Amino acid sequence: MSGEADFQSMTDNEMVLVALTGDTQLKTQLESLCGAKDVEAVALVVAGDPEKAARALGAAGTQGVGLYDLRGGGTQHHNLLAAIPTLSRNGPVIGLVDHEASQIAQGALAAGVTDVIAQGELTPAMLRRVLRYALARKESERKLTRLRLFDPVTSLPTQILFWEILSLAVRRAKRNHDFFAILLIDIENLPDGHSEDGPYQDLAMNELAQRITPVLRGSDTVSRFERQQLAVLAESMPRVEDVQIVAEKIIEELTRPLSLGIGPLSINVAVGISLYPTSATGAEGLLSRATDAMLQARDHGANLFVFA
Template structure:
């Protein structure tokens, strides 16, 4: 809010001075209330503030730390300019080094979504970063005569431990609380927060400050606080956990300083080392549990979102999605399956191959087994056999899902109905290779079939024959009755020719009233092959010469028409003739039949 009202040129210096003032006040509070009778506290909250300020605002906030520390120490009794400057420099360098270690070379998230982030804070900024501040600070005190050389190493250790604990407690608190927790202000939630902190505070006072000592003294053990920290982690996430840790840290060190409660004798016996170990352990346990629960909650929410995302996709696309076990049994079918198979309840745990066309079943099973074995999905086309006996053409691709150990777990199959696409493809193919009027192969298909016949003849040594037919009395019918009636005749001619040849032979419409018949795999003997070709040609000639009764729609008028054909025949074997030459020779033989009087059969060459 203030950032939007005040110019950035003014706001930035205000922030820098504000951090310096806050650092000085926090340092004063620490030395006054948390350091006991010495100059070194076992918990240095200013160190946590300094690191958080540099992490959030950048390196320029190290100047705020320096100014705050300098102002405090300069006003402390017995402090010299050199000592104040050295202590302030040590605090600033500690914050700079800690921030540098956390932001360069490691993936540190200041929101502490993972335990790894907290451990990085402890190891890099705490153990390593605090070492430079402890070294400079203790050396400065030694130089200024505040400590003796005999106390140097113990003071160095205590300084380091205090700064580590301050970083562990306050830095995460500041970083996390930049984003307030959600829902804490709701009435029921607010009551829960108040009760948890209220009871935890009361128990903390009993344990660390000796409240109700006559009654609860024998039972006031430090491990009670682990229960409240765990409860805060479960119910109040990391925000509540960090708040509770700071509260416990203050209660415990207050009891130690005043000689009450659980750590009453800790200053004399261990110089608060037990206190330090207790708080580090409590912090680790609390943050570990809070981050774990947060990660679990996030994973569950992510899983729920993914499930909802998957459900929305499955329910709103026409593709069919199936989840199968490794034996092909159905575990899930998307609602789109109901369009083909009706009620899906009967589908659960059934064999997914049962609905496949019998001719496709084994091939699909083989692809399924390969997907499970290799983990690589393959695209495959097959047919579903529906309850009414009809089929639907499908295109599918499967994918293997593995468990956390990398073992095959499930197969997800996405199928698409391509029936209409197949029909369109067949129609396009028909237009490309078949005559639209007679449904016979066209010249393009004939060219392909002739090439196959020539290759087969070369391979097996058997003759093949090409028959070229032209209708003798077609034009007068067209001229008198029009092309519609002429088309009826051409369709009937196609039927009659097809009825005269083997299924393996090819009948093609060459164009207009011209047709081509290709007879493959006759015999190895030329004379016998010629006889076979002539027999078929004669059969066709006789069939085409029979009268045609053509019905004109919609009037129902029946026209009787007589039409003969002239047929040219050429045999070919393993020779160097091209497809064009073979067709040309058959065409020449056909024209010879016309020249000789029509309704005849002629071979090329004539002899």
């Protein structure tokens, strides 16, 4: 398959090379390389501008790799590097250069391409090796990003992602003169030890995460903030009374006895609540006030919530 952003017939099972170039001779060379016999098939898409190339990479999904024609090496080519971050958001990108040690090659690597390859090294086998490497590296990056942003036990956002979401919520609230709440939930009495299915604490946290989600709205965010803590961001809450109702429902759901194969288990929770903008107007201040309120709730007894 070849053509100007002709990506309607891409399949999930074949690699897709999206070439960003206006050179008809290179297009002919790539058609020959991608269609070479005795090697796995590679679908080819040729795009004449970065916007079309980005769309084609997006359409190719996890099997697409961009090949950005940066040959020539003149000063004007350095202006082309600005398109690399945009392309890379849609898939891995390889820079096609005259020489791998050239200034433009180094600039492309710094701008975010996965690899560079000189035109003189393009053979059917080399092309496929470079494509497989680019796809494998991108997949590894996706897995690492997911591990960093999502808790592997509960699939909830991690503390890192919660901070990012909270920072965006603060900006939205300032712009829209809105009101929101943070509920920091500390969980006590989680069991120690392991079962055949894994550590009891992880099993308990996974069940608690499943319980809390139906209590919240689709627009709310719940995170596994610490190993034994959950954090909830409830945006656009017009009244303090509404926040109180949410806190009561959370406590009711989380304190129902757990059954983990070791008999019924009761846990205690303490909920600290901070409000934007009355408690604080920044992400750090809001979480700090929620932490203080959670500690007060824990000191005053079991299964309580306290407003900052």
